[in-house]
Amino acid sequence: MRLATFAYRNTVRIGVVDNNTLLSPDPAAGTPATMLELIAGGESALARFFTAAQVAQPLPVDHVRLLAPIPQPARNIMCLGFNYVEHVQETAGSTVDARAIPEHPVVFTKNTTSVVGPGAQVPCHPDITSELDWEVELAVVIGSGGRAIREPDALDHVFGYTVINDLSARDLQVRHQQFFLGKSLDGSCPMGPWLVTRDEISDPQNLNLRCRVNGEIKQNSNTQHMVFDVATIIARLSRGMTLQPGDIIATGTPSGVGFTREPPEFLRPGDTVACEIDGIGMLTNSLVAG
Ligand code: MG
Secondary structure (H helix, E strand, O other): OEEEEEEEOOEEEEEEEEOOEEEOOOHHHOOOOOHHHHHHOHHHHHHHHHHHHOOOOEEEHHHOEEEOOOOOOOOOEEEEEOOEHHHHHHOOOOOOOOOOOOOOOEEEEEOHHHEEOOOOEEEOOOOOOOOEEOOEEEEEEEOOOEOOOOHHHHHHHEEEEEEEEOOEEHHHHHHOOOHHHHHOOOOOEEEEEEEEEHHHOOOOOOOEEEEEEOOEEEEEEEHHHEOOOHHHHHHHHOOOOOEOOOOEEEOOOOOOOOOOOOOOOOOOOOOEEEEEEOOOEEEEEEEEOO
16 A cells, blocks of 8 residues: 555645555544554554545545655654665765674664655755755665564564665764764655555565766666665664654665765756655655755
8 A cells, every 4th residue: 555645725634555646534533634544543544544535535646746655753753874885885985884784773863854755856955055965765665663683583574664865964974973963964864755664565675776967877776785674673673772653764775876976976956856755656756945
């Protein structure tokens, strides 16, 4: 099932994506009104929502504005750094950030206020950064939370998957010696176009993903090249920290980012970035001066 959050006639709704239409039950009938409510309701809420959606008036996708599937996460987005082998290798020799293959997951977060939806215009923040970079990533949304989740059970705790562009201000990452500010600029977490429930993704470690800038392929890889797979990430994050329904984990980016290129490439106003994962969808955003 593909689940979207969208704006329609000045209201924010959630619905099931069915080809080119959205099936959105009326929340007045008692179904969850937000994606976080739907996730928190567990399998039974999802089943009721799906049933109610089947009798909803179809809305053409063209008539609504898709938002991030979780427009206002309850907590920061947890992100893996250096989690694709070739991406670690491409940082060798970089003056920005060169690393070795990590023995333990490298984890940082992005502020919730950085989240924007598909099609949203992303500000380049030219007053504070000249090194805004792209990073296509598979994002995992937690369904049932927990602590000390075992690896063999970990994928059962996934509600679904979506696409995140982990836009990164490289100069801020270096200047502040920590990732948070450089990863948290307003607009720097495009998410979407929708959330695909876990039953539709038979193997999260075999998904092709790619990023195009102005139509040119910059990143092109497969999730099989992750250093730590999704199950391991969930197990390691939850060792001493309770994961909650609706938590979002960005699982790292493959090679082909801008700062490792010769010469380095960064995003400019007018650029268009399209991040795509097979089986999920394409997330497209344009850059503006802002
Ligand atoms: Mg990243």
